[in-house]
Amino acid sequence: MKPADLLTLLQDCYRDKLLLRLVHEAGARRVADYDHNNTYQYVIAREDVHLSWLRAAIEEMGGELPLVDAPELHAADTPAVLQGDVDRLAAFAEKWRPAIERVTNARHRGMLRVVLGESLEQKRFFEQALAGRRDLLGRSADGARTPGAVGPVRWLE
DSSP, rough: OOOOHHHHHHHHHHHHHHHHHHHHHHHHOOOOOOOHHHHHHHHHHHHHHHHHHHHHHHTTTTTOOOOOOOEEEOSSSSSHHHHHHHHHHHHHHHHHHOOOOOOOHHHHHHHHHHHHHHHHHHHHHHHOOOOHOOTTOOOOTTTTOOOOBBBBOOOOO
């Protein structure tokens, strides 16, 4: 794969991953259940790591980061938000799995495989949340849950 083709691929993957991250941020504002919202926070944190890896690779190649407009989330209820995330992550994996295998640079291919693998793990989290699972990030030792809900705003001043 030529360096220019690799740079374009990395930029396209960055754009798609950034869009997913922005959608997940919007989803976290809609999903109030404490356990499910914690899953969104975990997913967003991992996506920030993925984006930092992609950003570094693009910048090392002398490329510029693509811009993405913040998407609007039209789903009204939690099941619709979760299903949308399952569908978007499935589409991401379907699109990027064959493209990643064409990457000849072993370092970048390895990084992209990790991004893809963790994206599939995120899809599984959202599938489990949709099925009503509450122990997505682990179980409390005594089985207790944190009661309540998460508000749509992270900080109030």
